[in-house]
Amino acid sequence: MSQQASEQVYSHYIGGEWHDGAGEETFESVNPATKESLGEFQRGTPEDVQTALDAAEEAKEEWRDLSYVNRAEYLWDIYHELRERTDELGEVITKECGKEISEGKADVVEAAHMVEWAAGNARHPHGDLVPSEIPSKDAYMRRKPRGIIGCITPWNFPVAIPFWHMALALVEGNTVVWKPAEQTPWCGQIIAEMFEDAGIPDGVFNMVQGFGDAGNAIVEDERVDTVLFTGSSEVGHKIAGKVGGEPGKLAACEMGGKNGIVVTENADLDVAVHSAIMSSFKTTGQRCVSSERLIVHEDVYDEFKERYVATAKEVSVGDPLDENTFMGPMVNEEQVEKFGKYNQLAKDEGANVLVDREELDDDEIPDDHEKGFWVGPFVYEIDYSPDLRCIHEEVFGPHVALMSYSGDIEEAVEIHNDTPYGLAGAIISEDYRQVNYFRDNAEIGLAYGNLPCIGAEVQLPFGGVKKSGNGYPSAREAIEAVTERTAWTLNN
Numbered sequence: 014m015s016q017q018a019s020e021q022v023y024s025h026y027i028g029g030e031w032h033d034g035a036g037e038e039t040f041e042s043v044n045p046a047t048k049e050s051l052g053e054f055q056r057g058t059p060e061d062v063q064t065a066l067d068a069a070e071e072a073k074e075e076w077r078d079l080s081y082v083n084r085a086e087y088l089w090d091i092y093h094e095l096r097e098r099t100d101e102l103g104e105v106i107t108k109e110c111g112k113e114i115s116e117g118k119a120d121v122v123e124a125a126h127m128v129e130w131a132a133g134n135a136r137h138p139h140g141d142l143v144p145s146e147i148p149s150k151d152a153y154m155r156r157k158p159r160g161i162i163g164c165i166t167p168w169n170f171p172v173a174i175p176f177w178h179m180a181l182a183l184v185e186g187n188t189v190v191w192k193p194a195e196q197t198p199w200c201g202q203i204i205a206e207m208f209e210d211a212g213i214p215d216g217v218f219n220m221v222q223g224f225g226d227a228g229n230a231i232v233e234d235e236r237v238d239t240v241l242f243t244g245s246s247e248v249g250h251k252i253a254g255k256v257g258g259e260p261g262k263l264a265a266c267e268m269g270g271k272n273g274i275v276v277t278e279n280a281d282l283d284v285a286v287h288s289a290i291m292s293s294f295k296t297t298g299q300r301c302v303s304s305e306r307l308i309v310h311e312d313v314y315d316e317f318k319e320r321y322v323a324t325a326k327e328v329s330v331g332d333p334l335d336e337n338t339f340m341g342p343m344v345n346e347e348q349v350e351k352f353g354k355y356n357q358l359a360k361d362e363g364a365n366v367l368v369d370r371e372e373l374d375d376d377e378i379p380d381d382h383e384k385g386f387w388v389g390p391f392v393y394e395i396d397y398s399p400d401l402r403c404i405h406e407e408v409f410g411p412h413v414a415l416m417s418y419s420g421d422i423e424e425a426v427e428i429h430n431d432t433p434y435g436l437a438g439a440i441i442s443e444d445y446r447q448v449n450y451f452r453d454n455a456e457i458g459l460a461y462g463n464l465p466c467i468g469a470e471v472q473l474p475f476g477g478v479k480k481s482g483n484g485y486p487s488a489r490e491a492i493e494a495v496t497e498r499t500a501w502t503l504n505n
């Protein structure tokens with residue numbers, strides 16, 4: 014399935030084979046720019062998940078007993094394929110989830126970075142040799158794989174996030190059962206084909222297509238040692254709650270955000286406007302780090318507002334395969350409805366609307382794309398109040414609140430921190446005292462200074478606090494979720 018879906022109904026990949034599922038139901042992958050079907054996929058059932066877990070269980074011991082370097086070889090093959098096929102896969106991502114083409118390709122590059130980092134990790138130190146109180150004793154910490162890792166991923170980074178979950182888990186010696194997001198099964202199919210092409214031993218990597226019921230079956234099965242989840246806080250908290258009651262089992266949940274950018278009185282406004290535009294509208298506001306709150310000092314508020322609003326009115330919404338497009342469509346009707354509901358809520362809560370492109374004019378929609386899930390930016394100003402829902406709940410769309418503050422950085426950070434979430438945030442300021450104050454006091458896991466509030470480095474932990482994370486970030490720190498540690502002492 015390298016270029017375009019065909020008439021075939023695509024199945025699951027279990028135990029090294031394409032596996033017809035137990036259920037009768039199928040579902041479609043839909044291009045959000047055109048509403049055209051991209052292919053039909055079997056809908057996985059809890060029974061299919063059991064079959065995948067049987068395969069993962071059977072493969073566990075042999076895989077664990079290979080060396081790190083041996084296991085990494087399979088990932089290096091995939092790394093090269095991701096690099097060679099970046100343009101082609103970027104196009105698939107764009108067709109399936111609607112983000113514009115440079116972002117589609119960047120998704121593949123980010124996947125390659127993660128695979129490179131995880132495979133490279135096979136030659137890095139994996140524990141600590143520590144001094145013992147007894148001179149004849151060696152004392153050190155050793156890591157071992159946890160066993161079976163269940164991976165449940167969202168649609169908005171349909172290639173990068175699965176590799177964030179799976180690459181390190183596999184190199185560390187675990188087997189994997191993965192459920193891709195129901196909106197992006199085509200990307201799931203291609204990733205499974207990559208593992209097949211790499212010749213990974215049967216049962217080490219397994220993929221079951223489907224919806225939340227299949228995800229839930231992964232969460233509930235006692236053979237799963239760790240659940241790696243990325244998605245909404247609503248689902249993540251349910252998963253963490255279920256797994257929390259099972260001794261020895263772990264759930265690492267990366268969840269939503271209501272992210273803010275603080276613009277102080279001495280900020281470089283070119284940087285501030287660029288940061289806010291990128292963070293609010295790239296991926297049509299459907300990134301976990303997208304910024305829906307701009308907290309701007311009153312001394313620069315009017316100028317910032319004028320420039321930001323002028324740009325928001327002009328950002329191009331259009332064919333995501335066109336390199337000149339800034340924003341593609343939203344992913345589906347459900348997201349469009351949610352966006353509309355929150356725009357109305359903001360109006361009901363007293364917003365002064367500055368940009369309302371919720372329903373685009375006919376001439377703003379590409380000619381042959383009239384059917385897609387098209388929306389444009391919705392921007393408003395509102396007086397900060399702790400009681401407003403519109404500035405506290407994640408919309409996951411191009412819905413942005415501008416708020417001013419008059420005091421010092423302490424006031425800005427207090428407003429910034431007043432959300433139940435704690436994923437990402439940025440400060441735009443030329444004053445190092447203010448930057449440092451934000452760094453030390455913003456309640457977030459990902460902090461950006463004088464940068465757009467988007468982007469990730471695989472060498473750093475990626476994750477949030479409060480309602481956005483449960484203490485197990487992805488990327489570098491994911492090793493804590495996919496390995497166990499043994500304290501080993503040996504008398505010589």
Ligand code: NAD
Nearest residue numbers: 166167168193194224225228229244245248267268269301
């Ligand atoms: P979602 O929570 O609706 O779905 C995520 C995955 O969970 C899907 O594969 C889905 O099928 C599965 N799922 C749904 N119900 C389940 C259940 N009861 N048990 C087990 N699995 C279940 O999220 P989404 O709409 O795909 O993605 C958008 C959300 O993800 C946003 O809130 C966004 O902020 C968040 N997100 C977070 C990060 C991060 O790193 N923190 C990254 C990307 C997206």
